[in-house]
Amino acid sequence: MLMPEIDPPLSPRGRKRDPDRDIAILEATIDLLAEVGYDGLSTAKVADRALAGKGTMYRRWPTKTDLVLDAVAHMKAQQIDLEALPDTGSLRGDLLALFQPSDSAQLDRTSRAMAGVVSMISQMPGLAETGDYSIFAPWIAANTILMERAAKRGEIPAAADIALAAQIIPSMAAYRALILRVAIEKDLLVRLVDQIVLPALHESTAHPSRR
Amino acid sequence: MLMPEIDPPLSPRGRKRDPDRDIAILEATIDLLAEVGYDGLSTAKVADRALAGKGTMYRRWPTKTDLVLDAVAHMKAQQIDLEALPDTGSLRGDLLALFQPSDSAQLDRTSRAMAGVVSMISQMPGLAETGDYSIFAPWIAANTILMERAAKRGEIPAAADIALAAQIIPSMAAYRALILRVAIEKDLLVRLVDQIVLPALHESTAHPSRR
DNA sequence: CCAATTCGATACTGGAAGGTATCGGAACAA
DNA sequence: TTGTTCCGATACCTTCCAGTATCGAATTGG
Known part of the structure; x- marks a missing residue:
């Protein structure tokens, strides 16, 4: 029968992801967003400020837009x-x-x-409609x-x-x-x-x- | 004596500038600014929509920023x-x-x-301070x-x-x-x-x- | 007529940036 | 130990774009 395993990642063998890298990247994103705006923000600069590699970023967020939206959500969570x-x-x-x-x-x-x-x-x-x-x-x-x-x-x-x-x-x-x-x-x-x-x-x- | 003429352009011989091109370009700039924002706005698209050549634009405004600022000023003039x-x-x-x-x-x-x-x-x-x-x-x-x-x-x-x-x-x-x-x-x-x-x-x- | 300037159009250049690939090293599981 | 994944770093590719240069046509003053 096909599809023997729907959720195969049961044995994550290699090195584990460092959760600290997530927040470091998100914080760096917020900082740069405040400083230079969305278009002035380059993925290279984010990685630079977070002391991270671009690969580490793109492994988590497939695109710059996803990163920024997640950073905003992270910022909101720290609010009221x-x-x-x-x-x-x-x-x-x-x-x-x-x-x-x-x-x-x-x-x-x-x-x-x-x-x-x-x-x-x-x-x-279309992004404005969500309001997120x-x-x-x-x-x-x-x-x-x-x-x-x-x-x-x-x-x-x-x-x-x-x-x-x-x-x-x-x-x-x-x-x-x-x-x-x-x-x-x-x-x-x-x-x-x-x-x-x-x-x-x-x-x-x-x-x-x-x- | 040096500096015989401070304002030499007294005989503009060639073809004259068409003032209609100015407003056409400014209007196109405002339209695109509303549609795609400052960074999404390219000088090529502005010239395209205004049915103008890029040279005609750059003869009037030396840079994209100058064009947009002037377009905003033009927009304000039409306001209250x-x-x-x-x-x-x-x-x-x-x-x-x-x-x-x-x-x-x-x-x-x-x-x-x-x-x-x-x-x-x-x-x-530094642009925010002006408020213009x-x-x-x-x-x-x-x-x-x-x-x-x-x-x-x-x-x-x-x-x-x-x-x-x-x-x-x-x-x-x-x-x-x-x-x-x-x-x-x-x-x-x-x-x-x-x-x-x-x-x-x-x-x-x-x-x-x-x- | 002629020289100067403007026009729209288009080709070109240089750089910036999103995203991908690769590398050597480190952490982790079997 | 070994294979797998993550890590930072960096080179690379491709696309986009501001700004420049050039061309033929049109306009205008001398």
């Missing part, structure tokens, strides 16, 4: 943990605390890498959760447009990172929370001019 | 005219009218071209003017954080165009104006939780 969100008792405290843990330098590197990914999307029609690449999506999700908790507490009206309000800070961060290419400062975050997001949520009653 | 902003009497009407004139298709092309520019910035350290490339900057300026006019009318308190509020809609547009790659719909704009921007401006009194 939706299971362990801040819980300070007030929505204001929660939103401000959401930024605190990750030092701004880390956030800056992440943002710049994201800018590199944008260029990749431009050349890959976006760093900002989990952050919007975190904002949503915090706001829904506040609504359940009665801190903000149930009629508030949380879906929209949760996008304000992330979209502003995206704008600054991608276009302005400046890090988001603590001061700006406080202004966003106190003068934009919280007023919008509280005064969620429609506000058509004055009527 | 800060001298002829809407004046409906209410800030709400003005903000909503700011979007109306430009059909969404045009806005979509502009946004996608902007996404292509982002990739260029990633590879050109950003399509969104004039739009923020327009928002600022409309809001300042409303403040002068007494429609919104003078203490409102206009500088910040003016960035909300443009940054959201940038996020959707660059990351989500979807056009901004009229419905979303109305929600942004009524439930975020206007409440933020009216209730500009600090809102720290509840204190």
Whole structure:
């Protein structure tokens, strides 16, 4: 009978793959992505920075695109943990605390890498639909959760447009990172929370001019 | 005496340059920038689409980067005219009218071209500082003017954080165009104006939780 | 008419980069 | 020990592309 073994690799005899090489290559990819963008990133430079051979890379990722996408996924995994969100008792405290843990330098590197990914999307029609690449999506999700908790507490009206309000800070961060290419400062975050997001949520009653 | 003529080109004898070629090339550049991004854009493809020879391009722009930057400037010139902003009497009407004139298709092309520019910035350290490339900057300026006019009318308190509020809609547009790659719909704009921007401006009194 | 310049088209050059192949050495299983 | 796989390194191939050069035709001023 044909196909005697569907899963033949039962005896991996030779040397084993070093998992450290994976993360070294992925980290080098993120670094370069943040520095020179997707097209400026060459596989040779990645291998160079990771102190790896190109063969080691291509044994794991068949193409440059696969490598970058996996690097972005690896970066996302290091981001916000939706299971362990801040819980300070007030929505204001929660939103401000959401930024605190990750030092701004880390956030800056992440943002710049994201800018590199944008260029990749431009050349890959169909990739945008998946949305798997976006760093900002989990952050919007975190904002949503915090706001829904506040609504359940009665801190903000149930009629508030949380879906929209949760996008304000992330979209502003995206704008600054991608276009302005400046890090988001603590001061700006406080202004966003106190003068934009919280007023919008509280005064969620429609506000058509004055009527 | 040396330097007899500082501006010698007083007798341009031969055939004259056709100004139509300039705009044809710039338009083709914007189109391709929106379709394939900066790195996916080749000078050969631009010349091809513009029905021009490469020599005609390089006679005008010494390098690909110069061409793209000029194309972006040309695109910006077709955008909002800060001298002829809407004046409906209410800030709400003005903000909503700011979007109306430009059909969404045009806005979509502009946004996608902007996404292509982002990739260029990633590879050109120092270009981000100039800010000359950003399509969104004039739009923020327009928002600022409309809001300042409303403040002068007494429609919104003078203490409102206009500088910040003016960035909300443009940054959201940038996020959707660059990351989500979807056009901004009229419905979303109305929600942004009524439930975020206007409440933020009216209730500009600090809102720290509840204190 | 004539010289100068522009036009579109095309061939060419030099370099950069994705991906493959190979090599000597190391780790690991039988 | 031996065969297999992984490792870093490097040479190599192929494709793509920015930028240049050239050609014949068209336009324009002298």
